[in-house]
Amino acid sequence: MSNLIQLINHPNHIVEVRLNRPEKRNAMSFALLRELLKIGEELQEQREVRAVILTGEGTSFSAGIDLGDLQSPRNIVTAMWELSRPGPNLFQRVFLIWRDLPVPVIAAIHGHCFGAGMQLALGADFRITTPDAQLAIMEARWGLVPDMALTVTLRGLVGLDVAKELTMTARAISGTEAKALGLVSHVDQDPMTKALALANEIAARSPDAVLAAKRVLNAMVTQSESETLTLEKRWQRRLLLGKNFKIAGKKAKNPELNFVEREFD
Numbered sequence: 001m002s003n004l005i006q007l008i009n010h011p012n013h014i015v016e017v018r019l020n021r022p023e024k025r026n027a028m029s030f031a032l033l034r035e036l037l038k039i040g041e042e043l044q045e046q047r048e049v050r051a052v053i054l055t056g057e058g059t060s061f062s063a064g065i066d067l068g069d070l071q072s073p074r075n076i077v078t079a080m081w082e083l084s085r086p087g088p089n090l091f092q093r094v095f096l097i098w099r100d101l102p103v104p105v106i107a108a109i110h111g112h113c114f115g116a117g118m119q120l121a122l123g124a125d126f127r128i129t130t131p132d133a134q135l136a137i138m139e140a141r142w143g144l145v146p147d148m149a150l151t152v153t154l155r156g157l158v159g160l161d162v163a164k165e166l167t168m169t170a171r172a173i174s175g176t177e178a179k180a181l182g183l184v185s186h187v188d189q190d191p192m193t194k195a196l197a198l199a200n201e202i203a204a205r206s207p208d209a210v211l212a213a214k215r216v217l218n219a220m221v222t223q224s225e226s227e228t229l230t231l232e233k234r235w236q237r238r239l240l241l242g243k244n245f246k247i248a249g250k251k252a253k254n255p256e257l258n259f260v261e262r263e264f265d
Contacts, residue, residue: 004032005039006057010196012203013050015043022058027066028116030075033094036120040097047261050207051199052101054124055108055192062117064138083147092149098123099153099218102211102265104202108191109175109184114138119146122153125214126198127184128191129175135183136172156221158182206244207262212236238264 008016017039019026028036043049056062069075082089088096098105098120107124115138121127129135139146146167154163158181166173166181178184188194202210212235219228239245244259251257 004029004035007039010053010199012200013048014053014196014199014203015049015051016053016055019054019056019062022056022060024066025060025063025112026056026058026117027063027069028120029066029069030078032066033090033116037090037094037097040094040101043103044097044101044265047207047263049103050203050210051103052098052105053108053192053195053199054098054105054120055195056111056117058111060111060117061107061109061113061133062120063112064115064117067142088149091147095119095123095149095153099125099149102214102262103207104199104210104214106195106199108195109133109135110191114172115146116148119148119150119153122150122157122183126186126195127178128186128188128194128198129178129184130189130191131174131176131187133175133178134172135175135178136170137167138170138172140168141170206239206248206259208239208242208244208264209248211262211264212239 004020006018006020008018010016019032021027021029021032043052070079082091104126105124106126106128107121109121109127109129110133113121113129113133113135115136118135118137137146137150162181165171173181175184175187179187186194216228216231216235219231223231242263244263247257247259
């Protein structure tokens with residue numbers, strides 16, 4: 001694995017994915033994007049993992065796409081090819097994969113969270129930011145439109161008018177303002193500590209119940225009422241037949257019992 005990303009294992013099978021280009025404020029090069037996707041794909045297969053925390057080394061979460069890297073002739077060709085492909089392309093898959101992971105994903109944000117960095121944070125289930133962090137859907141400043149799955153990950157978080165205003169103006173807002181708008185879940189002076197506390201709280205529950213909740217609630221944003229009601233029933237049948245349901249029932253009297261690895265995907 002390259003040194004563009006640090007993987008840090010915390011107790012209770014919590015994995016920290018730390019962007020590691022501090023000298024570039026964790027701006028995302030093509031190599032970093034590919035590494036993010038590779039790590040996400042690997043985490044999908046690791047049934048022992050209970051939660052993932054996304055963060056950045058140094059002074060920023062991520063200042064966005066590395067424009068110098070993007071503008072190299074080779075990468076321009078790659079970008080045009082990816083933008084012409086049917087279905088989700090590389091740039092979209094990098095950010096959708098965190099939404100699709102079978103475990104909760106928490107973004108711990110500080111400093112700058114611009115452009116591609118904002119789209120990475122939006123792919124998480126929860127966003128925790130410092131009050132003074134600067135967040136922006138920045139692409140309009142460079143004459144571009146957000147194209148890294150923001151139309152999926154921003155859906156349901158804010159009103160359409162707010163989404164349009166933030167996108168069309170490329171305005172940077174503080175973490176406090178982002179909380180008022182619904183873009184982030186929590187504001188805290190130490191987002192990493194807060195993220196670990198939330199991850200540990202979730203890790204105390206059945207990993208299969210947590211997965212089912214993520215799948216059902218994500219579907220609530222995009223699917224019809226009849227589809228989500230069917231999905232509720234389907235997941236409940238699976239959970240009732242699973243090992244972790246039986247363990248959850250016993251943990252009230254025997255808190256020392258541990259859940260088994262996640263059974264479902």
